[in-house]
Amino acid sequence: AQTVTQSQPEMSVQEAETVTLSCTYDTSENNYYLFWYKQPPSRQMILVIRQEAYKQQNATENRFSVNFQKAAKSFSLKISDSQLGDTAMYFCALTQGGSEKLVFGKGMKLTVNP
C-alpha cells in the first residue's frame, strides 16, 4: 500500500520569505511519481510541480522547487519569494507507474502574511 504523510497541518510565512513544506511517503515500487498540488479557497486543485522517482535531479518550476530524498522517502517543497497568492492548502501526492490512482496526503494550510 502507498501512503503519503504531511505532518505539519499549518504554516505561515511573511511575504517575500522562503518556506519549506515537508512530505514523506511510502511505496514498495521503484517506478513512481510525486506531485505537489495547491488548492486555493476556490477549491480548484492546481498542479504545482512533479518529480519522477527515476530522476535524481530535483524538479524546479519558477519559485517552486523540491528536495527529493529517495532513500529517506522524503519530498519537500520549497517556495521562494512567497507571494500573497501562494496562500492555499498544499497537498503532496504519489502515484506508481501503471496505476491511475493518485494517493494524497492530508494537506497543509499555508498562509502568506503581508
Add this chain to the structure above:
Amino acid sequence: GAGVSQSPSNKVTEKGKDVELRCDPISGHTALYWYRQRLGQGLEFLIYFQGNSAPDKSGLPSDRFSAERTGESVSTLTIQRTQQEDSAVYLCASSLGTAYIYEQYFGPGTRLTVT
C-alpha cells in the same frame, strides 16, 4: 479554453435521497477521475475512466456509489440512499492520458451536504 466544469456547485439533500453529480471534462481528454474530499482531509480516489470504460473502480466506498461516462465526455457520479458520512466535496479531474505522464486538471468540485 474551457476547463473542467462540475454541477451543481453545492447540493444539500436529505438522508436517504439519491443524488447525481455531473462532470464535464476538457474536450479531448480521454481520462477522467472522481475524488472525494472530506473536511480537513486529502483527496480519496473513487474511480477512473478511460473513454467510457472504468478500469479502476477500487475507490468506490460502497455499492451505493456508481458512475458512468458517455463516450469521452460528460460523467455522472450517483450516490443512492445518501448517508451523512457522504457529506464531502466531490472533485472531478480529466487528463489527456495516463496519470503519471499527463497533468490532471481539476474542476471546482461539488460540495454535498447530507442532512
